[in-house]
Amino acid sequence: MIELDQIHLRYASARNRAHEVHALRGVSLHVAPGEVYGVIGRSGAGKSSLVRTINLLNRPTSGTVTVNGVELTALGPEGLRENRHHIGMIFQHFNLLSSRTVYDNVALPLELAGVSRTDIRARVAPLLELVGLGALHDRYPAQISGGQKQRVGIARALANQPKVLLSDEATSALDPETTRSILALLQQINRELGLTVVLITHQMQVIKQVAHRVAVLDAGQVVEEGETLSVFSQPAHEVTRSLLDDVTPRELPPAVLERVRALLGARGAGSPDATSLLRLVFAGHGADRPLLSDLVRRYGLDLNIVHGQVDEVQGHPFGTLAVLARGAQEQLQAAIGHLRGAGVQVQEVSHA
Numbered sequence: 490m491i492e493l494d495q496i497h498l499r500y501a502s503a504r505n506r507a508h509e510v511h512a513l514r515g516v517s518l519h520v521a522p523g524e525v526y527g528v529i530g531r532s533g534a535g536k537s538s539l540v541r542t543i544n545l546l547n548r549p550t551s552g553t554v555t556v557n558g559v560e561l562t563a564l565g566p567e568g569l570r571e572n573r574h575h576i577g578m579i580f581q582h583f584n585l586l587s588s589r590t591v592y593d594n595v596a597l598p599l600e601l602a603g604v605s606r607t608d609i610r611a612r613v614a615p616l617l618e619l620v621g622l623g624a625l626h627d628r629y630p631a632q633i634s635g636g637q638k639q640r641v642g643i644a645r646a647l648a649n650q651p652k653v654l655l656s657d658e659a660t661s662a663l664d665p666e667t668t669r670s671i672l673a674l675l676q677q678i679n680r681e682l683g684l685t686v687v688l689i690t691h692q693m694q695v696i697k698q699v700a701h702r703v704a705v706l707d708a709g710q711v712v713e714e715g716e717t718l719s720v721f722s723q724p725a726h727e728v729t730r731s732l733l734d735d736v737t738p739r740e741l742p743p744a745v746l747e748r749v750r751a752l753l754g755a756r757g758a759g760s761p762d763a764t765s766l767l768r769l770v771f772a773g774h775g776a777d778r779p780l781l782s783d784l785v786r787r788y789g790l791d792l793n794i795v796h797g798q799v800d801e802v803q804g805h806p807f808g809t810l811a812v813l814a815r816g817a818q819e820q821l822q823a824a825i826g827h828l829r830g831a832g833v834q835v836q837e838v839s840h841a
Contacts, residue, residue: 490685491520496552498538512538514709525679525686527700535709536689540657544576545569557652577646581658583638585630592626595644616644636667656688672698693736697802705729718802722772737809745796749813763818769810770834780831788824790816
């Protein structure tokens with residue numbers, strides 16, 4: 490549905506026109522039809538530059554952009570205007586017209602396209618029902634909440650019946666509860682309308698909830714890409730691991746390490762057994778298996794869970810556990826090998 494091939498984007502700095510900013514550096518992406526594709530990165534990574542390249546609000550310095558089989562970078566102004574009707578966009582700060590009602594804001598792109606009043610009414614009313622604002626059609630932006638404003642923005646983006654929906658940090662100005670409801674709405678739209686969604690964010694929680702696949706952007710380059718569960722469970726790049734700290738921190742809380750030291754002290758220093766603090770990452774179907782009880786039976790280990798969290802990524806179980814394992818050194822190493830063979834990531838954590 491969307492193909493970006495070796496996209497470079499350079500522009501003059503707003504502060505110093507003589508200085509050139511290289512915002513995108515050879516970005517190539519493929520987004521499949523009907524997919525929710527997430528792009529994540531820290532501030533300044535090039536995320537907004539990238540999403541605005543898809544509809545050529547930012548025309549790339551080099552490279553090609555193809556959407557729904559049409560190479561947009563090869564089109565003239567008229568052809569580009571026509572094809573932009575198939576690409577909806579929602580923004581971080583809503584961009585609603587304060588002088589127009591909810592209904593009229595959603596109707597605006599249809600009015601600009603010359604659609605008749607009867608057809609506008611037939612299209613806008615169902616959209617307002619879809620986003621849960623049918624009863625608020627005559628309100629003005631100042632009379633509704635931030636989450637409701639974003640719902641208006643989503644309905645407006647759907648007015649031209651696009652095949653692609655671009656979301657540029659659409660939830661970053663919203664509180665967590667409202668964010669979850671907006672993301673659930675985007676999932677519903679993707680599922681019911683079959684839209685391809687490209688979602689730009691700096692929050693891994695957003696990616697976790699809705700994205701089928703994710704690309705990690707850093708300094709204008711894609712440093713990691715893959716299915717969301719795979720990227721969460723096996724991050725390959727340091728930037729990805731850093732972003733995941735917001736969801737599954739790599740470092741254990743100081744209070745947990747203090748508890749570990751206390752447990753070790755209580756067991757005494759003279760034991761011949763080895764002790765390891767293990768951080769285990771479970772993902773997918775392996776998370777449902779009774780692996781810890783299996784270790785106790787197979788290897789005679791003493792296991793103490795000192796920290797953990799279990800969540801879901803795209804409907805698949807995903808979690809981390811910190812386990813204090815004690816037993817014969819040979820058995821302990823065999824148990825670690827057994828876990829890794831079962832698809833569990835195992836990291837031995839220093840508790841000194």
